[in-house]
Amino acid sequence: MSDLSPRLPLPADADRVEARRELGRRRKVIVVTFGLLLLVAAVALFAIGLRDATEFFRNADEAIAARDELGERRFRLQGRVVPSSVTIDGGVTTFEVLHNCASVSVRHTANPPVLFQSPWIPVVLLGHWEEGDVVTVAGRDTHYFLSDDMVVKHTNEYAAANEDRLPAPTEAPEGFLDDCPFEVPRL
């Protein structure tokens, strides 16, 4: 029966064993450091993300209702772009966004994304309320939304470009304007 109990290294092997242990220790330090960095990254991502993530935007009707509370604070506004309201002048794009029959006049100072050109596309705008008399499809208003950042929020519907069942490109999505007490001019 062989003796397989732990033993001390032979003097000749001592350096090699020590070197191997050192390598093991270094590897452990690297892995633990990497793990801790990942943990810190995860916590940081979670904290940054949660700050904005759960309520990423306010719909147009909610933003109007909370106008006093919002003041000049920056927030994200969401609504569908009214196709007939879009004008571009001197690098400023002016248009209206509509949600739940509430319309907000927008002045956007940066370049809009390519898909902004699609009629009735939902967009999310980052900016704040500014005082100023404006006229929207829903009537007169005392404020407009000054925005400098826009992302397009496309829907979860996918259909072939030439499919017959699609509404005409400039028509509002089905049911979107049904409850609105005003008419929206066609493009």
Added chain:
Amino acid sequence: MIETPEPDLRQQAQRAGSLTMTGSVATRVLGVVAIAAVGVMALLALWISPADAVQGDSVRLMYIHVPSIWVAYGGFVLTAFASARVLWRTRSGAGGTYGVIADRHARRWDRVAGAAAELGVLFTALTLVTGSLWGRVTWGTYWQWDARLTTTVLLFVTYLGYLALRRLPAESRARARRSAVMALIAVVNLPIVHYSVDWWRTLHQEASLNLEPGGDRNITGEMYWTLLYSWATFTVVALWIGIHRYRVLRLEELAEEASLEELLAQRRDEQAAGR
């Protein structure tokens, strides 16, 4: 002077050393099927399926982006299932309290968990990259901290941590059990990622396919079938890679065992030589 190992131990060491291939007839056939399926998928996704009415040709990224995350979900669920099996098979009284894993089923499940998690991380990375590119074209930005994107990147980082944990030097049983516990914690994020678009307001659109019976589907015609075909293709590819990874993990274990056997053989030789 190191003597030659005893014949049976030498055979084991040689066996482990010579097992350098992870392929078999089955995996070669699977590989051919996977490559052919990817070819057909490219044909369907790039030429046969139509452009989208709003997004145009950028919609074709969907055929990589969506199946990637479905396969990643599958990988993470498999990791969790395998990890639960590991914990069950190595519980006190079933496999000792320390040292190497004696139970061969537990070792198998541990390898399955590792290989599946690697696949999950790989396909989540693919999801994040393709999603970012798609977002640039459609949203107008590579990244936004909305709930879906944030929880997905958290999922990715968590499983990177899981893979790092698996690499920590430790007795195999302790390593397998602590990894299994982390896998069962990490998988909690999966439903959060999936339902984040329903629970919170996100820039990311809601699910286009409701897979429940009678559920809506918002993708029409060839786009729908191309998406399902792409998912099947990604599943075959993932299976192919996964089997190879599983076998690589097995080879690593064999090499480790052979190394241990070699050391034991040296001890016996030293003793026989009177040292």
